[in-house]
Amino acid sequence: xxxxxxxxxxxxxxxxxxxxxxxxxxxxxxxxxxxxxxxxxxxxxxxxxxxxxxxxxxxxxxxxxxxxxxxxxxxxxxxxxxxxxxxxxxxxxxxxxxxxxxxxxxxxxxxxxxxxxxxxxx
Numbered sequence: 711x712x713x714x715x716x717x718x719x720x721x722x723x724x725x726x727x728x729x730x731x732x733x734x735x736x737x738x739x740x741x742x743x744x745x746x747x748x749x750x751x752x753x754x755x756x757x758x759x760x761x762x763x764x765x766x767x768x769x770x771x772x773x774x775x776x777x778x779x780x781x782x783x784x785x786x787x788x789x790x791x792x793x794x795x796x797x798x799x800x801x802x803x804x805x806x807x808x809x810x811x812x813x814x815x816x817x818x819x820x821x822x823x824x825x826x827x828x829x830x831x832x
Contacts, residue, residue: 720780723801724753724768727782727819731766734820735827752780760831763787766823768797779804782819784826792830794822 732743732755743755743766754767765785770778780797795815796804803815803822815822 719799720752720768720770720778724780727768727801728753728755728766731820731823734824741827757827762831764827764830766827771796782823784823784830786830792826794826795819 728743735741735743735757741757741759744758746754746756746765748754748765748767751767751769754765757764757766763786767783767785769781769783771781772778778799781791782794782797784792784794786792795817796806796812797819798804798812801819803817803819804812805815807813817825
């Protein structure tokens with residue numbers, strides 16, 4: 711992983727990522743993302759077209775190694791965070807391995823977000 715110097719690099723990449731996620735979610739009738747401003751998130755989008763209050767958000771996590779990871783997750787109306795995936799500075803999707811380390815996730819962030827949404831609104 712490359713060392714990141716600011717959250718601005720994540721913000722630049724996040725715009726493209728959320729555009730791709732919005733496109734995938736729009737394939738479900740009535741599912742749209744609307745940007746909302748929240749101070750603790752790099753990006754945060756509210757879902758419209760579902761009965762539950764859900765936010766899709768990207769939160770930065772500083773690591774002790776000097777690197778930064780991002781957590782892409784759904785936040786439900788009860789304040790419970792449902793993690794879709796973690797992203798490194800290159801926006802590669804990561805999973806926590808059984809040994810506590812990180813390994814690359816094969817599924818796309820868009821698919822992981824869609825699967826998470828479907829389980830929350832089922």
